[in-house]
Amino acid sequence: MILRPAVRETVWDEADPTLLALFHPQVWVRAAAVRPFDPASERSTTDPDVLSGCVTQTFRFRGEIAAVPSPDFPPAEYALTDRHGRTYRLRLAGRNAVELPDFADRRFQVAFGADQLSVALLERPPVMPEESVLVKTMDAGLVVVDDRGTRERSALCDPRTIRRAATVFWQAKREETPASSIGANPRVVAKFYRYGEETTLSLYPEGARLETGGDVRTFRMNAADVEAVRSALKARTPVTVSEPWEAEPFAKAAWTRLEIRRGDERRILENAEWIRIPAVYEEVAFAENAGGPLEPFEYVLTDQKGSTFRIRVLAENIVEFPDALPGKSFQTDPVVSAYGYAFLSKPAFLPEASWESVATGNALAKVESGPPPAVDKPLWLTARNRAVAYAFFAGRPKPVAPPEQPGDESESITFYRFGEQVRLRLYEEYVRVEFGKTELWFRMDRENIRNIHMAYAAG
Secondary structure: EEEEEEEOOOOOOOHHHHHHHOOOOOOEEEEEEEEEEEEEEEEOOOOHHHHHHHHHOOOOEEEOOOOOOOOOOOOEEEEEEEOOOOOOEEEEEEOOOOHHHHHHOOEOOOOOOOOOHHHHOOOOOOOOOOOOOHHHHHHHEEEEEEEEOOOOEEEOOOOOHHHHHHHHHHOOOOOEHHHHOOOOOOOEEEEEOOOOEEEEEEEEOEEEEEEOOOOEEEOOOOOOHHHHHHHHHHOOOEEEEEEEEEEEOOHHHOOEEEEEEEOOEEEEEEHHHHHHOOOOOEEEOHHHHHHOHHHOEEEEEEEEEOOOEEEEEEEEEEEEEOOOOOEEEEEHHHHHHHHHHOOOOOOOOOOOHHHHHHHHHHEEEEEEEOOOOOOEEEEHHHHHHHHHHHHHHHHHOOOOOOOOOOOOEEEEEEEEEEEEEEEEOOOOOOEEEOOEEEEEEEEEOOOHHHHHHHHOOOO
């Protein structure tokens, strides 16, 4: 395999000082996020640690790009204000890309996790169900960490670092205990922000306190586990060490088989529609404690001639090519992690899944049939996949007994998460849900069933 610098357009127009200013580290004094066409949704922050630790680091412009894949998260726009009172408008175009509406919608590469600020500040979309405290920590858009021992305050916004820190806490052995038994003075206080809600994790020498809304729980933990969580909250995110790269001929080969491996687990995919090659963005310096909850796994690609290519997934969106380029780590698009989340078994610390959690937290989805425009392939964009599930719950499904004549099935949508799957079979006025040996029937208005179809067919 050959890796070479990716082809890009002109980086910027030297004659445009306003645009040029974005390519130098800025001292931002305010950052606001808003949903398109909904001014009332705007939320902002002036926290200097968030602005310097997250906003400045995330929106460090690296160069102009021709195009990006469709974003896999809800749309959002930002307004960043510098110390001179100038405001720059940015529209999210990808997890590491933005468009500039005031500059003919030109697209630029920024750091990974450009959507995180909107996840932290903006309110939860109304069609999304209530979330557990585990989800609020694992999928937080922002974490503000106050280490009272070192008197250091910092902000985390890289999703991989946040999920890794939350994973270390949830994997640790914990025993619920009265609050009086863990002490009064926490060493570290970490505030997790997701959709405008705050979850506080306080670490004590041999315990922890978790508070979200009005719910407070205290745990006894051993000192080593407490220190592991503290260290994870201070972990470095992957740092760019080179320009974006392209992989040749890796990306253009005709792959016919994909085998996913982790320990004794194996999953083989031989349908070409399910074999998608991740875009390789850039080489990064990667630290093991900066990853997400996924345990490392491999997948092996086989082409028409029987040649194989091995990719090791180190963490969310971080890979290495152990045979072709040993010792180097690269940042990729979310597809690489989706395989693990969809088909490998769940981490032991996660609770047993319900059919609702598999549907709303799916990593991949597939539509097997449908009315024009017919779709018969996987859905890769996480936000759209989950929008399909949310469209079902937002449609006010009414549980009913199995109907004698439900009519003709119009389409079947299957959601995949951690080796489990939920299938929704759509009829004119009914939806059948299949989850293992469980079968449920719901009645819905025809318009709401059409909304489910539109959720996956749009875009």
